[in-house]
Amino acid sequence: MSVIVEFRVLSSDFELGQILPVEGNSTVELETLVPLGEASVPLFWIHDSTRESFVERVQRHSAVEQATAIDAFEDRTLFTLDWDANRDHLVDAVQANDGQMLSAVGSATSWTFEVRFPTHESLSAFSTSCGDAGINLEVTRVYNPSEPDVQPWYGLTEPQFEALTLAIEMGYYDIPRGCTTKELADELGVSDQAVTERLRRAIVALVTYTLPVGDEGR
Structure with missing residues (x-):
């Protein structure tokens, strides 16, 4: 494992x-x-x-x-x-x-x-x-990625989970975008750069814990 x-x-x-x-x-x-x-x-x-x-x-x-x-x-x-x-x-x-x-x-x-x-x-x-x-x-x-306490958020940290869910709620991933990273940052009380990094790491975590990246038999 x-x-x-x-x-x-x-x-x-x-x-x-x-x-x-x-x-x-x-x-x-x-x-x-x-x-x-x-x-x-x-x-x-x-x-x-x-x-x-x-x-x-x-x-x-x-x-x-x-x-x-x-x-x-x-x-x-x-x-x-x-x-x-x-x-x-x-x-x-x-x-x-x-x-x-x-x-x-x-x-x-x-x-x-x-x-x-x-x-x-x-x-x-x-x-x-x-x-x-x-x-x-x-x-x-x-x-371990499969531990029960990790599964609900699929490896996301609390700040990553908060940033990603807020981005979805505010339409950041909609076409056209419903908000900017600056607006997300204002809501979260952090810098624009911090929001960008949290979203990027959140996507990496979701892919890592939900898709068989690098596993045998892929």
């Missing part, structure tokens, strides 16, 4: 956290890790950050060949990274133990991860690998 772990780690404790410097109130959000041969190419969003200075800082790192902006909006930019992933012990430990990154968000000091492993044994092996590499994991939650 698969198991999901949520944990926090200092940005300085792993390679990708060191490569992607976040300043002030900016955040970086991993969109996906795309396998490319033996390497993994990360796609990530940078929120509320100066694009040019961010690229300059990233490309100073010795493991980085190129950081490229591939999509840009007013408040966020999507980047891809050409880098030497073999030096990142955390990413390597996730992949070596068949982990699936469901979400990863970084701030100026730390990153918060949600990772799904196929078994408790693979999670234990991941934890051991991180410990051996000197990576300190602050685990905040471990659970």
Whole structure:
């Protein structure tokens, strides 16, 4: 049975956290890790950050060949990274133990991860690998997707559940839209960026817990 772990780690404790410097109130959000041969190419969003200075800082790192902006909006930019992933012990430990990154968000000091492993044994092996590499994991939650207390919300956290249900009630997913993320944010008393991130993570959770993504026999 698969198991999901949520944990926090200092940005300085792993390679990708060191490569992607976040300043002030900016955040970086991993969109996906795309396998490319033996390497993994990360796609990530940078929120509320100066694009040019961010690229300059990233490309100073010795493991980085190129950081490229591939999509840009007013408040966020999507980047891809050409880098030497073999030096990142955390990413390597996730992949070596068949982990699936469901979400990863970084701030100026730390990153918060949600990772799904196929078994408790693979999670234990991941934890051991991180410990051996000197990576300190602050685990905040471990659970099975099929546990009774998870089922009613299909893995959604309370803020994600609240944001998604409100978005549906206010017609955010209607055509044409019945509201904007700004209006949702005002109702929830949070920032526009926070609403956008909650909705994105809510969709990831629903797909993960309701569809057989990555399961054998799919």
